[in-house]
Amino acid sequence: MLKDGYESAFKLDTNTRLLHEFMDNKRYPKGTFKKQFLAYLLEKYANTPIDVLVVTDNSALNWVNANRAVFLPLVPIVYSGINQVTPEILALKNSTGVFENRDLAQTVFDIKAMSKQNNLLVVSDSSITGKINSSKIYDIYNHPNAPEHIYLIEDLTENSIASVINSYPQKTPILVIGQLIDPKQHNGLLSWHITSQLLANYASGPIFTIAQASLQNGATGADELDGVQHAMQASKLVKLLLNNTEIDKVKPILNAQTTWMLDAQLLKEFEIAKVDIPKPHTLINEDATFYQKYKLYVWVVIAAFSISLCIIAMMAEIIRRGRQTQKLLNINKERYKDLAHAGANIFWETNTQDKLCYISGDTQLFFYLPQQNMLGQSLLSLMKNNPHIEFPVNDYQQAQDTFQPLDNLIFKVKPTNQDLKILMLIAKPIYALNNNFTGYRGIIKDITQQHRLSEQVAYAAAYDQLTGLMNRHTFNQHLKKHLPTKSNNQVHSFLCMLDLDRFKLVNDSAGHLVGDAMLCEVTTLIMQSINKGDLLARLGGDEFALVINASNLPHAQLTCEKIINAVKCYKFTWNERIFDTGISIGMVPISYGLNATELLSMADIACYKAKELGRGRVFITDQNNNNLFNEALQIGYIANISQAIANKQFFLVKQLIQPLYKNPNAQSHYEILIRFKALDGTLIPPDLFIPATEKNGLITLIDHWVISTLLLNYHAFFPQGDTLVSINLSGISLSDEQFVQELIKLVKNSDVPAHNICFEITETAAISQIFKVQKFIAEMKTLGIKFALDDFGSGAPTFEYLKNLPADYLKIDGSLIKNIERSEIDQEIVKSINAIAHMMGMQTIAEFVENEQINNILYKIGINYAQGYQFGKPCPCDPSLLTG
The missing domain is CATH 3.30.450.20 (PAS domain)
Structure with a gap:
């Protein structure tokens, strides 16, 4: 079968010539034969150029290696039919190939399931293949899925079959993993079909083998490797070598697949039920069907029936012609048109x-x-x-x-x-x-598959993937349901914003994976401290939101104190280091007159106040606390944006967006980011000053500076020319009509080609202002501007909105990417997002790609672009800052 596989693989390859030699080392194991065979090969191929040497079992491979010095020493070897993966074979120089690596453990488990017997007699031989197979049997002794009693016999001869089999319990199944030996032929091996025939003469139980040649020769079933497929795999490696691929880059294939082939008549004889047969399988010798038994009669009846139908049809055509026939044709036409279309x-x-x-x-x-x-x-x-x-x-x-x-x-x-x-x-x-x-x-x-996909996407859009808590969007929906009405304005619940103290220290010193583990444990502590009806959500990072159902303020305050004490006593251990953290809480009564957004803003400010007062405490406010809103909570270094711009404290950096599939005509693509340098030269992280500018309504000034600076210096920043640049726009800027009009004017008056500009809008901003965003995108696309939907998958259920947002790119949020190599759930979610984006004509970009493993997974999924430290950190756009 291996030969058939090689012949099939090279059938259409007229440039490759296959030469076959049959060694038959198992039947003639003596050294004399091997010497004669070597002399024969050396003489025959002395003047024949050989590009690849294919070897088809362990014995042949050992023989070739033993004679490597004199027989084709420089020709690469592709081995196949190798029974066991060993370090020695993997270490062979100038060699690669395909292992059979048969899973005999599963074969034994299958036999036990089929025979319902707790005894098994295993017949093997002392050839190299037999020894390897025997070792696999030894490995499963005392395995819970294996028969209780396994008897292994090697080098069984015809004369000893009866005495050996009769020494074991009646109806004991036999597994043949080696061949009988023939003392008359210098202990050579008998063929598989003769081995099965001889054993069947004495066996009272079913015989199972690992060779299909034993079927119809007494064996009930054979769990054999597919030789043709095995050879096809090896042929792929041969073709790589023939195409001048370096052999070190042609990796061996380690796994093999077996398939059961079983005799249906013997299954009946040994009372083996079809439901117990492992899958996949093939049955032979099944009972003839009714059609097979009475084929001639069936055709006679069909012929007679067909003639009758023809006569009836002719009569019907005469009787029913005209309007009736046309009516039937029209009905059938409509029926099948409707049904086929569906x-x-x-x-x-x-x-x-x-x-x-x-x-x-x-x-x-x-x-x-x-x-x-x-x-x-x-x-x-x-x-x-x-x-x-x-x-x-x-x-x-x-x-x-x-x-x-x-x-x-x-x-x-x-x-x-x-x-x-x-x-x-x-x-x-x-x-x-x-x-x-x-x-x-x-x-x-x-529609089962579509429904499951919809449920997966809906869950991922509604819940935080790390902690399993509600995300921001879902929490906002629940919060709205807690708002009191004018007729029922009593306070029955309290909104809290919770923020971990010193959490950044863990992320910076131990990494995000450790930080994520700590967040999960803190989530558990909070859940244990609240009541069953309370609502807890993770809004992002180390920020949580909580609705406490309580009849009075002291009760709600007590719950907050329980949370603070639980987190205060908590110690997180990593790599022999102990981290502690705390939690600050801002609380506001959910009272009539405030909407959900206003309540969240008040609770957020109260949380900042709790941190300002010393952290690890709860700060309580309400809508009448005007002093709280007058607190100078803005970060000092962005208090005067205009002055910071004048002092040139802002500068632009770029980060490569790398295509995952090679395209020589691909356009260079970068995301443009902003950095802030304090007057003392300290670089301020964007996650500190950007939220502050958004909270204080200053982000529009920054967006305007970024766009105008980039358009003015585009050709200096990107002298190579045709480069696509992605620029972030905040939701606040999009809601400012004056800003939008100024932006359109900037783009029209710029000498930067419009098709080289892409605006990134976060999914949260897009959904919260869907109509304004649609109008803005429509206006900009008339100029040729591209659009990307940023942070997709971070929260809100946006697939419904996605249909109405004609973006060119979909950027998948880094929270779904950074753990994708360890999370099958994240992989499935990313696959779904990628498939739907492509269906809608969008290209996908994955964020937070930090290593080669993540990159490989994204490549297999079909993501178009990747962005992250794997391809480069952000660097200044201005060349003069690269050395400054």
Whole structure:
């Protein structure tokens, strides 16, 4: 089978010539034969150039290595049929290949499951392959899934079969992993089919082997490697070497796949049920079907029936011609046009009494009823009376009563011991030529996969992926439900903003992974300190929000004190270092007269006040505390933005956005970021001054400076020319009509090509001002400007809004990327986002790509671009600052 695989792989390759030699080392293991074989090869191929030497089992590989000095010493080797992955083989120089690496443990487990026996007799031999296989059997002794008693015999001869088998319990299954030996042939190995025949003469239980040649020779089943596929894999490595790929870059393939092939008649004989047969499998010698037994009679009946149908059809054509025939053709045309267009699993029609007069498709799969058993029955009754179906009966009846179309009725089917299926029913009323209602025509579609994808995306959009808490958007929705009304303005709940103290120290000294672990543990502490009905959310970073349901302020304050004490006593240990943290809380009563945004702002300011007063405490305020809003909470170094701009304390940096797929015509792409240098030369991180400027309404000045500075210096910053630059715009700036008009004027008056400009808008800003953003994008796109939706996946359920935002790029939030190599959930979410973005014609950019492992995963998913420290840190746009 290996030879067939190699021949198939090179069948169409006219430039490659295959030369085969059969060593037969197992039948003739003596040294004399090996010497003769070497002399034969040296003479035959003395003048034949060989590019690759293919070796097909352990014995042959050992022989080639032993004679490497004289036989093709410089020719690369591709081995196949190697039974075990060993360091010695992997270390062979100028060699690569494919291992069989058979999983005999699973074969043994399968035999136990099929035979229901706790005994197993294993027959092996002392060849290299046999020894390797025997060692795998030794490894599973006492394994809980293995038979209790495993008996291993090596080098069994024909004369000793009867005495050996009779010494073990009756009906003991036999697993043959080696061949019988023939003393008459210098202890050479007998063939697999002869080995099986001889064992079957004495065995009282089923015989299983690892060679398909034993089937129909007494073996009940064979769990064998697919030799053709194995050779096809090796052929790929050969082709790489023939195409001058360095052999060090052609890595060995370590894993092999086996498939069970079983004799159906012997399965019956040994009472092995089909449900116990492992998958995948192939059955041979199955009982002949009715058609196979009576093939001639079937064809006679079909012929007679066909002739009868032809006669009937001719008579019908004569009798029914004209209008009746045309009417039937029109009905069938409409029926199949409607049904084929829908691409459904089930097609159906009902009459005026809701009884099925036509049905086709997978009725057995979804309803456990064949089509003929459903005809004449009420479709609604079938749905109502099936205990496995949850059907919207009222919606169905209401539509039928008024002859309305049945639009997207979703229902569930949960068969016993099977996965839940989500189905959708669609139908339209049908009318005769005289406009009389004649029934419904419709389809049923399986939408299980689409529904699951929707649920995954909805969960990811509503909850924080790290802690499992509600995210900002979901919390805001719940907070609105807690707002008192004018008629019921009593205070029954309190809003708190919680912020960890000294958390940045952990991130800076131990890294984000350790910081994330600490956040999860702190979340648990907070959850243990609050009551069941309270609401907790993570808003981002180390910031949390909490709604406490309490009848009075002291009660709510007590809950806050419990949280503060729990976090204060908490110690986080990492790498023999102990970190402690604290928590500051700002609390405001949820009272009538304030909306959710105002309450969050008050609680946020109160939290800052708690930190200002010494941290590790709760600061309580309400809407009447005007002094709080007059506190100088702005960060001092951005108090006068105009002065900072005049002093040239701001400067621009750029970070590469790297395409993951090679394209020689690809345009260079950078994101433009801002940095702030204090008067003493200290660099202030953006996450300190940007939130402060947004909170104090100063971000618009910064956005204007960034855009005008970049457009003015574009050609100095990017002398190579055609470079796409991405610029961040805040939601506050987008809501400023004057800023938008000035921005349009800046772009129009600039000599920078509009197609080289891309504005990035965060998903939160886009959703909160969807109509303004749509208008802004439409205006800018008329100029040729591109758009990117930033921080996608960080919070709000934005897929619905995404359809209405014609962005060119979708930037996936770094919170979904940084842990993707360890989180299958993050991988699946990113796959979903990427697939939907591509479906909508957008290209995807992944943030926070910090290492090669993350990059490789994103490449396999199909992400278009990546941004992060893997490709470079932000560097100044102005060349003069690179050395300054």
